[in-house]
């Protein structure tokens with residue numbers, strides 16, 4: 001599988017190759033080309049040209065049909081996409097086959113459908129005091145695409161998160177220049193092949209590979225020809241992108257980092273809360289932005305919850321590695337820091353020994369910690385690995401205060417059988433998403449995104465279509 005750029009309808013390999021590493025074994029599995037500035041500039045110009053050509057003239061029906069062809073193309077090459085995603089990320093095959101790749105096709109179908117259900121508003125206007133009925137008018141709103149949209153995506157759910165932005169951007173009639181993570185470029189290349197085969201006009205979708213700072217990512221987000229930026233990644237990266245785009249006042253949509261809390265009340269179904277927290281803390285080895293890293297448990301059930309969660313963490317197997325040696329080292333540095341800060345390690349805290357080639361990979365043990373103060377760095381900073389810290393609380397007020405005591409606010413889970421409590425507590429949690437007695441149960445029409453350092457704006461349904469288009473109000477005097 002050759003990783004290639006896709007610019008102006010053609011596949012390219014401009015730029016120096018950089019190595020791709022299999023996170024499971026640590027072995028080199030290929031290379032990808034590092035897009036030079038000139039290629040990023042060519043991609044932006046190709047996108048601009050597409051807007052004044054066939055793609056800019058396409059009707060919503062034609063755009064919707066194109067999105068459906070892309071979804072069908074992903075389905076047709078399903079196994080190839082799964083193989084590529086597993087090779088790039090090291091995630092369990094079952095996860096790529098049931099989440100990442102089906103959701104990618106689903107993202108395109110969701111926005112193909114949403115294009116039709118999109119009402120536009122009109123107002124019959126009568127402004128008093130205008131002579132001879134001159135104050136009578138019809139006001140209606142239409143939406144125009146933003147233009148050339150830069151999309152920058154992360155390595156944890158590479159195809160899911162890339163297509164979660166590409167689908168609505170194309171649905172709204174924009175032309176796209178996408179830059180996937182340098183860690184996981186392969187499924188993005190396959191997507192470009194599918195889009196090419198689906199017959200989208202040249203320049204409607206462009207793909208450039210490479211690194212972020214001082215490289216393809218920065219060339220793109222600082223480009224004067226870019227009309228909007230949709231980014232998913234670390235909060236610090238979001239700040240760097242904002243600085244880089246500030247001179248052009250480029251609108252941004254940011255899905256950033258998190259330090260997500262779980263609240264477990266004493267009346268909860270404890271087994272369900274343990275099961276749910278095993279999923280929410282250890283799925284994809286904690287490398288999902290929605291993962292739980294802080295767990296607060298009402299004191300009467302605290303000891304039992306900690307014992308059960310620790311036992312489940314110790315028994316976990318078949319989990320994948322961290323995406324890279326650098327990320328593995330970052331997570332292990334937090335395991336050491338936790339002990340230095342006084343944590344009790346209930347489970348994990350180190351590196352597993354498999355006795356096979358995985359020992360050359362980037363695995364870390366699923367880890368459960370307790371005993372730290374709320375001000376500990378381990379409790380405040382995003383780790384983005386298979387680790388959570390569990391602490392007790394005594395009252396509902398205290399639980400909400402603990403959950404909200406973070407610079408982040410992306411997602412939270414609440415475990416309780418008391419529905420009145422669920423409806424009281426959930427809206428008070430400072431995050432964009434609150435799951436009650438479940439985790440990561442997704443309806444693509446709902447608003448998705450974070451508050452505070454976790455993001456700017458929302459994705460999903462109308463929210464994405466609103467970001468990727470400009471409303472124009474037309475007032476016709478009658």
Ligand SMILES: NC(=O)c1ccc[n+]([C@@H]2O[C@H](COP(=O)([O-])OP(=O)(O)OC[C@H]3O[C@@H](n4cnc5c(N)ncnc54)[C@H](O)[C@@H]3O)[C@@H](O)[C@H]2O)c1
Nearest residue numbers: 153154155180181212213217218233234237255256257289
């Ligand atoms: N909120 C969400 O929906 C969500 C989803 C997934 C991941 N994340 C967050 O993403 C992070 C993990 O992903 P990551 O390590 O790929 O994030 P990252 O910020 O390191 O990189 C994300 C993307 O940005 C690019 N990039 C990096 N520096 C850049 C710069 N200066 N200018 C332009 N582009 C730049 C990278 O090449 C990559 O494509 C975690 O913090 C996680 O919480 C958030």
Ligand SMILES: O=C/C=C/C=C(\O)C(=O)O
Nearest residue numbers: 156164288289290442448
């Ligand atoms: O790692 C973050 C996961 C984000 C998931 C979504 O954006 C989604 O489910 O739409």
